[in-house]
Amino acid sequence: MNEALVTPAVIHAEHLGKTYAEGSLRTPVFDGLSLTVAKGETVAILGASGAGKSTLLHLLGGLDTPTSxxxxxxxxxxxxxxxAARGALRNKSLGFVYQFHHLLPEFTALENVMLPVLLNGTSVQDASQRARALLESVGLGHRLAHKPGELSGGERQRAAVARALVNRPACVLGDEPTGNLDEKTAAIVFELMLALNREHHTSLVLVTHARSLARRMDRVLELHEGKLRELRRDEV
Ligand SMILES: Nc1ncnc2c1ncn2[C@@H]1O[C@H](COP(=O)(O)OP(=O)(O)O)[C@@H](O)[C@H]1O
Ligand SMILES: [Mg+2]
Structure with missing residues (x-):
């Protein structure tokens, strides 16, 4: 029997393969890649540009379909x-944070963070309360009515993290979530995610180039030539 069905890991990927095919152009990215993320576990994924980190994260989050x-x-x-069911599961169980914030420009910070809660069928009042509390906890209580264009880069990324966390997902998938921030703001956003992990046992899978951040995670994996290898502590 499949072990993942008996004691569900937060994420379990089995023999994952992805080849992009556009016309006659085939781009194999990886093949036979497996990964299990336990509840409450934090995993960093390192790898050179083009190694397939974003592809892997998209597959783990159900944003793209594996070839195998x-x-x-x-x-x-x-x-x-x-x-529809995949979308609902994604909204309930996963949170995504990207390098660029992907907030909806015409909505306020509060509305942006409320949206995933409303999609769950929660009342506007409850959604507003939860979004407000979370934005306060990321230090944006005074920016609720600001639209993304009226926020600084760091504020936008903190709002994006709040949006990813508002449904208390089982796992946050971050694709270089701090890659676009200055060092100080990056540290604030990273600490925020670690605090979530400690307080709510939210698993984290973060693609990052920053080894100093990767070192703070439970496991560090490197994606290289289509293979995922676990790095020893002294290699990170
Ligand atoms: N939609 C796509 N169509 C074709 N090739 C793609 C597509 N997306 C990514 N690739 C290719 O797949 C490889 C892995 O890309 P990506 O996952 O974005 O790498 P990383 O995030 O590690 O920089 C790259 O060689 C890239 O050019
Ligand atoms: Mg990428």
Missing amino acids: GEVYVVGQKMSALSD
Whole structure:
């Protein structure tokens, strides 16, 4: 029996392969890659540009479909779900933070953070309360009514982190979430995610180039030539 179905890991990827195919151009990125992320575990993914880190994160989050293999999120086989069910699972169980914030420009910080909660069918009042509390905890209580264009880069990224966390996901997937920030703001955003991990046992899978950040995670993996290798502490 599949172990992932008995004691669901937060994320379990099995023999994952991805080849991009556009016309006659085939770009194999990796093949036969496996990864299990336990509840509360923090994992850093290192790798050179073009190694396939974003591709891997997209597959883990159900944003793209693997060419081969399977991804299970909290024990659910992603390929067996309808698009709607996959979207609902993603909204409930996963939080995404990208290098660029992807906030909706015409909505305020508060509205942006409320949206994932509203999509869960929560009342506007409850969604507003939760979003407000979270924005306060990331130091944006005084910026609730600001639109992304009226926030600084660091404030935008903190709002994006708040949005990723507001549904208390089982796992946050971050694609260079601090890559675009100055060192001080990057540290604030990173600490915020670690605090979430400590307080709510949210698993973290973060792609990063910063080894100083990677060192603070439970496990450090390197994606190189299509293979995922666990680095020893003295290699990080
Ligand atoms: N949509 C796509 N179509 C074709 N090739 C792609 C596509 N997205 C990424 N690639 C290629 O796949 C490889 C891995 O890309 P990516 O996952 O973005 O790497 P990383 O995030 O590690 O920099 C790269 O060689 C890239 O050019
Ligand atoms: Mg990338």
